Amino acid sequence: MGNLLNNAIKFTAQDGRVDVIVERFGNQALIKMKDAGIGIKPDFLPRIFDRFTQVDTSSSRKYSGLGLGLAIVKSLVEMHQGSVSAESEGEGKGAQFTISLPLTDAKKRKPRVFSYGLTFGSLPAPLAGIKILIVDDDADARKVIEHALRHAGAQPSIAQSGQEALELIRETQFEVLISDIAMPEMDGHQLLRRMRDSSFVSKNLHTIALTAYARQEDRKRAFEAGFEQVLAKPVDMDELVGSVAHIMGAHHHEII
Numbered sequence: 179m180g181n182l183l184n185n186a187i188k189f190t191a192q193d194g195r196v197d198v199i200v201e202r203f204g205n206q207a208l209i210k211m212k213d214a215g216i217g218i219k220p221d222f223l224p225r226i227f228d229r230f231t232q233v234d235t236s237s238s239r240k241y242s243g244l245g246l247g248l249a250i251v252k253s254l255v256e257m258h259q260g261s262v263s264a265e266s267e268g269e270g271k272g273a274q275f276t277i278s279l280p281l282t283d284a285k286k287r288k289p290r291v292f293s294y295g296l297t298f299g300s301l302p303a304p305l306a307g308i309k310i311l312i313v314d315d316d317a318d319a320r321k322v323i324e325h326a327l328r329h330a331g332a333q334p335s336i337a338q339s340g341q342e343a344l345e346l347i348r349e350t351q352f353e354v355l356i357s358d359i360a361m362p363e364m365d366g367h368q369l370l371r372r373m374r375d376s377s378f379v380s381k382n383l384h385t386i387a388l389t390a391y392a393r394q395e396d397r398k399r400a401f402e403a404g405f406e407q408v409l410a411k412p413v414d415m416d417e418l419v420g421s422v423a424h425i426m427g428a429h430h431h432e433i434i
Contacts, residue, residue: 179209179211179277180318181247181248181250181251181318182211182251182275182277183196183198183211184247185247185248186211186212186213186215186273186275187213189213189215189216189273190213190214190215190216190272191214191215194213194214194215195213195214196211196212196213196214197210197211197212197213198210198211198212199212202281203278205280205281206278206279206280206281207278207279207280207281208276208277208278209276209277209278209279210274210275210276210277211274211275211276211277212272212273212274213272213273213274214272215272215273216269216270217266217267217268217269217270217271217272217273218264218266218268218269218273219266219268219269220266220268223264223265223266226248226264227248227249227251227252227262227264228249229246229249229412246390246411246412248264249412250318250412251275251277253412253414254322255277255279257415258279258280259279259280260277260278260279260280261277261278262275262276262277262278263275263276263278264276303329303330303331303332304330304331304419304423305327305330305331305332305419305422305423305426306331306332307331307332307333308331308332308333308353308354308422308426309332309333309335309350309351309352309353309354310327310332310333310334310335310352310353310354310355310356310422311334311335311336311337311343311346311347311350311352311354311355311356312324312327312334312335312336312337312356312357313336313337313338313339313340313342313343313355313356313357313358313361313366313369314336314338314357314358314361314388315338315339315358315361315362316358317338319358319388319411319413320336320338322415323356323413323415323418324336326415326418326419327418327419327422330419330422332422335350335352339361339362339363339364340361340363340364340365340366340368340369340372341363341364343355343357343369343373344369344372344373344376347373347376347378347379348378351380352380352383353380353382353383353384353426354383354384354385354386354422354425354426355370355373355383355384355385355386356385356386356388356418356422357369357370357385357386357387357388357405358387358388358389358411359387359388359389359390359391359396359400360389360390360391366387366388366389366400366403366405367399367400367403370385370403370404370405371403371404374404384406384422384425384426385404385405385406385407386405386406386407386408386409386418386421386422386425387400387403387405387407387408387409388409388410388411388413389408389409389410389411390410390411396408406425407421407424407425409421
């Protein structure tokens with residue numbers, strides 16, 4: 179919702195209008211975000227939710243980005259068994275995004291079963307007690323990852339920059355570092371080098387890189403920098419939790 183609303187405001191003129199409409203249709207909740215902004219060309223609509231997709235106009239250069247926002251929206255909505263669609267009459271005629279989510283009876287809800295077969299609340303969570311440092315300059319990404327890790331039992335801390343991460347790691351002995359690669363001032367590679375050169379960082383610190391540029395050469399560079407695992411953005415939360423569980427489990431077996 180935040181991403182769609184941010185886009186609607188960003189691409190609408192100062193004197194424009196943005197409407198948010200919520201209604202029920204059968205057993206579905208429909209959330210419609212309608213703006214009077216720059217609109218979307220018909221031939222671009224089918225690709226609007228693809229990763230790294232941007233409109234190649236002066237507007238896209240003015241409102242820059244990686245082209246991941248709508249892909250993340252689609253991913254999150256589908257995690258909730260919903261769908262999202264986009265409509266526009268063309269350039270300069272605004273756009274409407276509609277999210278459809280299934281309505282459920284709260285009394286009939288079942289406990290959430292994690293992909294590893296663990297039901298939170300009844301069995302130990304897969305990452306119980308693990309201290310994790312999340313480093314990402316994107317606030318939404320930090321919140322989503324923090325929530326998923328905390329729900330899996332971990333003890334996450336967050337930093338919005340490499341410098342902030344270095345300050346936090348002086349105070350706490352983290353077991354896992356999860357860091358975005360593309361960050362201003364100090365990227366993930368530079369952060370890892372600074373940490374490895376610091377006497378106060380544990381030699382047993384495990385590392386996972388997150389990157390929007392998931393080409394083979396980017397993955398290779400991350401591994402060469404010292405990251406143990408590399409995950410592509412938008413990150414699948416089950417995959418992320420599984421990655422943490424895997425590197426911690428492997429380390430545990432090595433000690434035994």
